[in-house]
Amino acid sequence: MHDKAALLRAARPPFSLGKALCYGLGFAILAWSWRGAEINPLTLVQDSGNMVRFASDFFPPNFKDWRLYADEMLVTIQIAVWGTALAVLCAVPFGLLSAENIAPAWIRQPVRRLMDALRAINEMLFAMLFVVAVGLGPFAGVLALWIHTTGVLAKLFSEAVETIDPRPVEGIRSTGANAMEEIVYGVIPQVLPLWISYSLYRFESNVRSATVVGMVGAGGIGIVLWEIIRGFYFAETCAVMIIVIASVTVLDVASAHLRKLFI
Amino acid sequence: MDSAVSVVVPAVKVTALSKTFGCCKALDDVSIDIRPGEMVALIGASGSGKSTLLRHIAGLARGDGDRGSIEVDGRPMQTLGRLAQGVRKNRSGIGFVFQQFNLVGRLPVFTNVLTGSLARMPLWRSLSGFFPRAERELAIEALERVGILDKAWVRASALSGGQQQRAAIARTLVQKARIILADEPIASLDPESSRRVMEILARINAEDGTTVVVSLHQVDFATRYCPRAIALKTGAVVYDGPSAQLTPDLLRNLYGSQAEELTAARSTAMSSAAFITDPDVLSAAIAVH
Structure with missing residues (x-):
């Protein structure tokens, strides 16, 4: 049991600085774009009543024309x-x-x-x-x-x-x-x-x-x-x-x- | 005799041609004269420059710029590493048969064979595909001559190797080529197909008087079908004479240990017959040997 844990640790790929930097950069870009795009998930929740009313206006579809x-x-x-x-x-x-x-x-x-x-x-x-x-x-x-x-x-x-x-x-x-x-x-x-x-x-x-x-x-x-x-x-x-x-x-x-x- | 020969314009005249790829000489000061109506084998181990020489004669490749020239039927193909003007027109008189057939796989055999007439066609006809009746009849005739008329409307890619090579030869017939250059035409074929392809080439040579230059790496095919042989070694001509004199001893003298590659073909051709499973092909193959 103990041996297996040691083996697993040994089999883990070595830490790579380049990879860590890539991940860091990726997250940084996402965070930076968040502000610019004014992403605000809370409005989805707060205005959910509006959304439901808005969606219900679509139904039933009107095929008159x-x-x-x-x-x-x-x-x-x-x-x-x-x-x-x-x-x-x-x-x-x-x-x-x-x-x-x-x-x-x-x-x-x-x-x-x-x-x-x-x-x-x-x-x-x-x-x-x-x-x-x-x-x-x-x-x-x-x-x-x-x-x-x-x-x-x-x-x-x-x-x-x-x-x-x-x-x-x-x-x-x-x-x-x-x-x-x-x-x-x-x-x-x-x-x-x-x-x-x-x-x-x-x-x-x-x-x-x-x-x-x-x-x-x-x-x-x-x-x-x-x-x-x-x-x-x-x-x-x-x-x-x-x-x-x-x-x-x-x-x-x-x-x-x-x-x-x-x- | 000699004076009569010298009056005849040579079908192929190569003078002092060299070709350097990077560090290595693929052709080394090659000079050859081939008279109209000859059937000549170009032999040599792989890498000896056979294909390179044929591609230069057909104007598909250019030699070194310092010296060397090629004339076909008295018309210059290239001089000092530059293709002559009108080389496309001259190419139409030269039928080229490739080791890998070089047919357009998705087109029917008939269309592939008809492309032999493109050089004679006005552009509107070749681009629209309206070939005159005479050309289509010529294509049918050519297919019949090489024995694959029943495959006319099959896609070229669906044919066996031997049939594709016969279609490629039919293309040179439609070209009305006075010279056929065949670059290892049988190297990718089984023994029976090889024999048929060589027989068709020999028949065209005998019946139409077409000059045929065929590169081979099996000496026994050269001695059987071609009266004259030219042997190349590392890009230089090392023998030019009757193919009957290419005895195993002479080959060993010319090529040393490489000679085995040239004569071994005989034994592999024999033994490969044993692996043929199709009974028809098998009996045909036995009949050959």
């Missing part, structure tokens, strides 16, 4: 369809041009930085800008999703291209094919399943994003949501949220099944 909600949800999906389709078209050349094994550094680096910029800015911000440029409505949403998604997909596409097997490409090169033909016959067949899978995944997340770009006036169900939340129509809000959750779930499941077909 379900036709409007369904129409706007369809528009939302249509925004996502076009935003994704245009982004896929643009991401193919940009993705190839930012791949290490395709493009020389003087092309690759500028293209990559441009894609970083497109990716860094959230679609909501782009939506606000495009509402100013092309006016209120779904088209501004399409443009916003297109630009942001191009940045995301170009990066994913180029990463897929960088992992290909170079030997088939050399096989195509040995026939005297030119660079474009090498890409079409040697590179794209290898990356196509991944590209399709990434595109479908981005379509799913674009449907989610399209539900919020409407809040800044870029069309779709977001506009409805914004108006009824601001008018304190919580039963209606609940109905819209249920419709959004249902459509997003259906599309997620469908696209997950589709993606399995291509992998």
Whole structure:
């Protein structure tokens, strides 16, 4: 018994200063952010009566205007369809041009930085800008999703291209094919399943994003949501949220099944 | 005789080619002349520079910059370590057969074989995939010649190694290549597939007059199929002459203890037949030996 305790003590990993510092730093960051974020758990308890009343306002959901909600949800999906389709078209050349094994550094680096910029800015911000440029409505949403998604997909596409097997490409090169033909016959067949899978995944997340770009006036169900939340129509809000959750779930499941077909 | 030969433009002419990788010379002042219609074996132990030499001839790699040049069919491929202009066009006349086949696994065999015609195709056709009827017929013909027509619409990755290599040879036929460079085409194949691949290469050489240069590390295949052999050792040519004269004694003289690696293939080829379980393949393998 006594021996076992001694063995356990001996088996304990030695104390590491670096590890302790890492933990300390982690806790310090959490504590520091607590103040900035004004976290106050007590309000959750103190105002729990309010919360219950607020939550009970949501139920039962009011589906009186379900036709409007369904129409706007369809528009939302249509925004996502076009935003994704245009982004896929643009991401193919940009993705190839930012791949290490395709493009020389003087092309690759500028293209990559441009894609970083497109990716860094959230679609909501782009939506606000495009509402100013092309006016209120779904088209501004399409443009916003297109630009942001191009940045995301170009990066994913180029990463897929960088992992290909170079030997088939050399096989195509040995026939005297030119660079474009090498890409079409040697590179794209290898990356196509991944590209399709990434595109479908981005379509799913674009449907989610399209539900919020409407809040800044870029069309779709977001506009409805914004108006009824601001008018304190919580039963209606609940109905819209249920419709959004249902459509997003259906599309997620469908696209997950589709993606399995291509992998 | 000699004067008649010298008039003929050599199919492959390598002059004073060297290639240095870091510290080591992979090719050391190699000069060879291959006449049109020859079938030549390039032999040597692994690491002797066979693949490197073939890749240089095809313009897939560049030699050292201080000296050396390569001409194929009288057209320069590279000079002083720089690829010649129009090397892509010249490549189309050279069919390259790789040890690992280098087919595009996800494309059907038929499309893989059709890529042999890319260099002749206008860009809109090759990018859209609308190959003219004549080219598709040529591909069918090529597949029939190498005996895998029934696999035309199967994905290349689903084929056995021997079938993939035959598809790769069919690709060179669609290329209408006047020269086939085969880099260890049978090193990853079983004995029966090896025999078929070598027989197909020999038939193309005999029927079409295509020049064939094939690197091998099994001397018995070289003596059986190639009248002429060029032997490399640490990047230098140590023998160039009739393959029939490559006796075990000569090989021992050339390679010392490395000679075993070249002749051992004979015994492993024999013994591996004993491990084949498929009865059809087994009887075929027995028929060979």
